Amino acid sequence: MSRTQLERARAGETTPAMDRVAERENREAETVRTAVADGEAVIPANHAHEALDPMVIGADFATKVNANIGASEDASDPAGELEKLHTAVHHGADTVMDLSTGGPLAEIRGSILDHSPVPVGTVPIYEAVTRAESPEALTTDLLLEVIREQAEQGVDYMTIHAGVLMEHLPLTDGRITGIVSRGGSILAEWMEAHGEQNPLYVAFDEICEVLREHDVTVSLGDGLRPGSVADASDAAQFAELETLGELTERAQSAGVQVMVEGPGHVPLDQVAANVERQREVCDGAPFYVLGPLVTDIAPGYDHITSAIGATEAARAGAAMLCYVTPKEHLGLPDADDVRDGLAAYRIAAHAADVANGLPGARDWDDALSSARYEFDWRRQFDLALDPERARDFHDQTLPGDNYKEARFCSMCGVEFCSMRIDQDAREGDGEMTRTATEIDLDASPAAATNRPPVGTHDTERLPAWPPDPVDAMHGSAEGNGEADD
Numbered sequence: 018m019s020r021t022q023l024e025r026a027r028a029g030e031t032t033p034a035m036d037r038v039a040e041r042e043n044r045e046a047e048t049v050r051t052a053v054a055d056g057e058a059v060i061p062a063n064h065a066h067e068a069l070d071p072m073v074i075g076a077d078f079a080t081k082v083n084a085n086i087g088a089s090e091d092a093s094d095p096a097g098e099l100e101k102l103h104t105a106v107h108h109g110a111d112t113v114m115d116l117s118t119g120g121p122l123a124e125i126r127g128s129i130l131d132h133s134p135v136p137v138g139t140v141p142i143y144e145a146v147t148r149a150e151s152p153e154a155l156t157t158d159l160l161l162e163v164i165r166e167q168a169e170q171g172v173d174y175m176t177i178h179a180g181v182l183m184e185h186l187p188l189t190d191g192r193i194t195g196i197v198s199r200g201g202s203i204l205a206e207w208m209e210a211h212g213e214q215n216p217l218y219v220a221f222d223e224i225c226e227v228l229r230e231h232d233v234t235v236s237l238g239d240g241l242r243p244g245s246v247a248d249a250s251d252a253a254q255f256a257e258l259e260t261l262g263e264l265t266e267r268a269q270s271a272g273v274q275v276m277v278e279g280p281g282h283v284p285l286d287q288v289a290a291n292v293e294r295q296r297e298v299c300d301g302a303p304f305y306v307l308g309p310l311v312t313d314i315a316p317g318y319d320h321i322t323s324a325i326g327a328t329e330a331a332r333a334g335a336a337m338l339c340y341v342t343p344k345e346h347l348g349l350p351d352a353d354d355v356r357d358g359l360a361a362y363r364i365a366a367h368a369a370d371v372a373n374g375l376p377g378a379r380d381w382d383d384a385l386s387s388a389r390y391e392f393d394w395r396r397q398f399d400l401a402l403d404p405e406r407a408r409d410f411h412d413q414t415l416p417g418d419n420y421k422e423a424r425f426c427s428m429c430g431v432e433f434c435s436m437r438i439d440q441d442a443r444e445g446d447g448e449m450t451r452t453a454t455e456i457d458l459d460a461s462p463a464a465a466t467n468r469p470p471v472g473t474h475d476t477e478r479l480p481a482w483p484p485d486p487v488d489a490m491h492g493s494a495e496g497n498g499e500a501d502d
């Protein structure tokens with residue numbers, strides 16, 4: 018019988034996935050095994066996801082970033098979803114969530130799984146609602162059927178909103194923005210229509226049996242997350258969190274890997290307290306936060322309002338950040354929005370890793386600063402979080418090859434370039450022997466993580482774009498080495 022990473026870690030076994038994760042994070046495999054065994058880290062790796070390059074999510078490892086993709090009723094093209102997958106991984110997504118609600122859902126998901134080197138997450142209740150045709154028509158059997166089918170297909174983690182209970186619903190009455198989670202609002206409508214408890218809560222043990230069989234990590238959804246800073250940290254949010262703590266223990270006891278989802282919209286001064294409360298209630302299970310947005314006033318710029326909250330959350334111990342794009346609250350993101358959202362979140366994740374002293378994280382900063390001071394423009398571009406953008410912006414005003422050795426750029430101009438003036442002055446004083454020590458990133462403890470140009474990814478595993486037309490729907494890459502006993 019197959020066992021999960023959690024069960025194998027508890028048995029003292031170091032799996033191939035743990036070895037690979039340790040290599041990517043530059044850590045000891047035993048450190049990874051212990052964190053997984055203690056429930057403080059997860060390795061979402063469904064046995065059937067053959068293209069996966071395993072990664073780890075936990076507060077003691079590099080902060081990860083998720084990007085949402087997925088088709089809607091208005092835009093449901095499988096090839097388009099593969100293009101979104103490519104864009105997301107190219108710009109540094111550590112995981113993707115397929116939130117499709119329209120089109121041939123199983124076909125789109127299968128295609129994404131065939132090509133994705135990063136873990137793929139879903140929210141099964143979306144597909145269940147499309148099949149039931151209305152929230153009220155959902156049944157427990159249908160929910161279990163969809164979860165089973167997606168698990169068999171190879172989904173690595175699933176958001177299950179089992180923590181929204183009937184008794185929590187009145188606590189949302191005084192809110193400005195009510196219930197803003199899609200899953201939470203669907204389940205609230207179902208409970209009110211039927212006068213019965215949340216079916217995902219009632220059937221949670223059966224759900225865990227399915228997840229355990231395929232080693233699907235459960236991501237406990239926060240259906241009552243606040244949708245505005247006014248609603249943050251209220252009774253409804255924290256009542257649900259208590260239930261998520263109970264469910265964390267139940268799922269882990271069943272051998273299922275667990276992470277817990279968090280808010281949403283939270284004023285900056287409450288973010289750290291939210292993270293600390295989750296870690297206490299859920300016994301250190303990895304916290305996966307959406308933002309949070311720290312103000313509600315900036316539609317069109319919510320990748321910025323939320324990246325501020327995400328930085329603070331990661332600094333306080335959140336393990337994974339779900340990106341937000343500039344289109345949040347306004348419309349479906351396009352490729353440029355995905356790029357901007359991922360850049361904002363990779364900055365948030367890296368800034369927190371630097372501040373938290375993650376081994377080697379700052380080497381990247383030091384290498385880029387050194388290249389900058391030495392006017393090594395090409396190396397500066399190569400090291401940039403988004404090399405294409407850095408090169409483009411520089412070349413908009415100084416495009417020629419001769420400017421790649423210039424001791425200035427167009428920002429201050431040759432006369433007022435402070436770094437040139439400083440270097441000339443130091444050389445004149447005889448003080449300057451060397452501008453900076455060359456940083457050898459290959460020798461850095463972060464050699465395989467935080468590594469430009471695509472974060473924690475092995476660039477050779479980037480899904481090809483455009484895909485081979487024959488292979489597009491059925492392709493496969495190397496296995497994840499997790500064929501179990």
Ligand code: SF4
Binds near residue numbers: 424426433434
């Ligand atoms: S001109 Fe200004 S911005 Fe450009 S390299 Fe010199 S100091 Fe930096």
